[in-house]
Amino acid sequence: MSVSKHSAGYSRAQVILHWVVAALILFQLLVHESMEMAWDARMEGGPAEGANPLPHIVVGSAILILAAIRLVIRLRHGAPPHPAGQPALLGVLANVVHGLIYVLLFAIPLSGLLAWFGGVEPAADVHSGPLRFALIALVIVHIVGALVQQFVLKSGVLMRMMKPES
Numbered sequence: 001m002s003v004s005k006h007s008a009g010y011s012r013a014q015v016i017l018h019w020v021v022a023a024l025i026l027f028q029l030l031v032h033e034s035m036e037m038a039w040d041a042r043m044e045g046g047p048a049e050g051a052n053p054l055p056h057i058v059v060g061s062a063i064l065i066l067a068a069i070r071l072v073i074r075l076r077h078g079a080p081p082h083p084a085g086q087p088a089l090l091g092v093l094a095n096v097v098h099g100l101i102y103v104l105l106f107a108i109p110l111s112g113l114l115a116w117f118g119g120v121e122p123a124a125d126v127h128s129g130p131l132r133f134a135l136i137a138l139v140i141v142h143i144v145g146a147l148v149q150q151f152v153l154k155s156g157v158l159m160r161m162m163k164p165e166s
């Protein structure tokens with residue numbers, strides 16, 4: 001098993017998991033008020049009136065499980081090689097960004113679980129501070145990269161994450 005294993009294209013499972021995880025991440029980044037209220041109430045020892053942290057916990061844990069499934073498939077199936085003729089540096093950049101996103105797909109839910117179920121306050125600070133902002137920054141770079149590949153370099157990279165290899 002190797003992260004550099006090459007395949008003809010992304011499999012159906014890889015494509016579906018990519019977009020499902022992307023949608024769930026978006027949800028987590030946008031809908032977190034209830035979790036914050038519940039956490040603040042817990043830290044202050046008061047009642048968490050009207051706050052339901054369950055959706056954040058369930059969706060966040062689902063992301064962790066799906067990331068693990070995704071990583072196993074990625075290691076077994078591989079990924080298509082970078083488009084021919086593009087600067088080598090772009091390929092290296094894509095690998096680094098994908099690798100760091102994978103790390104965060106584990107580190108963010110794990111730090112959240114540690115905070116909530118372990119009562120570890122610094123884990124909450126790391127979760128909602130540096131890890132969250134690193135994910136947002138990397139996803140922005142990732143999306144800009146995908147759009148540049150598709151519309152400026154016209155390498156068809158976006159299509160391979162839309163249409164699985166047949």
Ligand code: HEM
Pocket residue numbers: 025028029030032035036039040056057059060061063105108109110111112113114115116117124125127128132
């Ligand atoms: C990839 C999955 C996750 C993402 C993207 C995510 C994202 C976020 C965001 C954006 C906040 C609000 C931070 C703020 O405005 O201060 C937050 C807070 C929080 N999340 Fe998550 N979360 C995820 C998974 C989880 C999981 C599985 C748990 C486990 C229970 C969890 C526990 C918490 C806690 C306790 C807070 C409150 C921390 C604070 O206010 O300092 N999160 N999360």
Ligand code: HEM
Pocket residue numbers: 014018021022023025026070074079080082094098099101102139142143146147157158159160161
């Ligand atoms: C939170 C949102 C997202 C996350 C976490 C994410 C994560 C990833 C990861 C980890 C890969 C590497 C695939 C692998 O090796 O398994 C990937 C590939 C890809 N993503 Fe995303 N992605 C997100 C959103 C998007 C969006 C919005 C687009 C479209 C604009 C996009 C387009 C692509 C494309 C085209 C590839 C294939 C790149 C290639 O083969 O070189 N992603 N994504």
